[in-house]
Amino acid sequence: EIVLTQSPGTLxxxxxxxxxxxxxxxxxxxxxxxxWYQQKPGQAPRLLIxxxxxxxxxxxxxxxxxxxxxxxxxxxxxxxxxxxxxxxxQQYGSSRWTFGRGTKVEVK
Amino acid sequence: xxxxxxxxxxxQPGGSLRLSCAASGFTFNTSPMSWVRQAPGQGLxxxxxxxxxxxxxxxxxxxEGRFTISRDNSKNTLWLQxxxxxxxxxxxxxxxxxxxxxxxxxxxxxxxxxxxxxx
Numbered sequence: 421e422i423v424l425t426q427s428p429g430t431l432x433x434x435x436x437x438x439x440x441x442x443x444x445x446x447x448x449x450x451x452x453x454x455x456w457y458q459q460k461p462g463q464a465p466r467l468l469i470x471x472x473x474x475x476x477x478x479x480x481x482x483x484x485x486x487x488x489x490x491x492x493x494x495x496x497x498x499x500x501x502x503x504x505x506x507x508x509x510q511q512y513g514s515s516r517w518t519f520g521r522g523t524k525v526e527v528k
Numbered sequence: 529x530x531x532x533x534x535x536x537x538x539x540q541p542g543g544s545l546r547l548s549c550a551a552s553g554f555t556f557n558t559s560p561m562s563w564v565r566q567a568p569g570q571g572l573x574x575x576x577x578x579x580x581x582x583x584x585x586x587x588x589x590x591x592e593g594r595f596t597i598s599r600d601n602s603k604n605t606l607w608l609q610x611x612x613x614x615x616x617x618x619x620x621x622x623x624x625x626x627x628x629x630x631x632x633x634x635x636x637x638x639x640x641x642x643x644x645x646x647x
Binding site: 452454455457463470515 | 571
């Protein structure tokens with residue numbers, strides 16, 4: 421089973437700053453099957469990025485995804501107040517879906 | 529797209545519960561669907577996925593043999609039958625539309641239903 425390790429666990433930043441979130445896989449993952457989600461307290465997760473770098477419908481262009489193989493990154497170019505949330509990476513492989521444990525982006 | 533889960537509640541260890549997910553706003557019978565759960569204060573855990581026709585089903589090791597995913601395409605409804613429930617099955621259960629054309633990502637989610645397993 422592929423394990424996804426997200427770092428850091430918590431990222432403390434101010435609005436307007438750049439956020440860089442890491443997702444590392446225990447073995448190589450097809451970029452096609454790497455996604456990122458945002459979850460705010462009391463809400464369901466929301467798909468941000470699929471295929472490692474394709475923004476989902478309605479997602480602002482300040483969100484971008486990159487990476488390949490075992491190392492993937494979600495970047496938020498300039499944090500807006502509504503971006504403070506928990507972010508999860510997720511992969512699909514061998515008929516299994518796996519999530520990372522999440523990175524919390526909090527207000528500094 | 530709208531997804532609405534129901535059927536959650538309090539159940540004793542060893543008991544059973546059936547969750548439902550009513551879907552609308554998209555072509556249900558061609559859309560794979562999944563269940564994902566989130567224990568209190570914890571991260572997301574994939575539980576199960578079913579193909580659009582219902583012929584293919586997939587389960588996490590933690591629920592294999594205890595949970596059964598199914599669907600009725602004539603009713604636009606997804607189910608999760610949960611048997612032999614354990615304390616660690618306590619979680620909010622989300623249904624999600626699964627897009628095999630978008631890297632098998634989970635593009636739309638319901639608001640979730642809480643399952644509490646406790647004596």
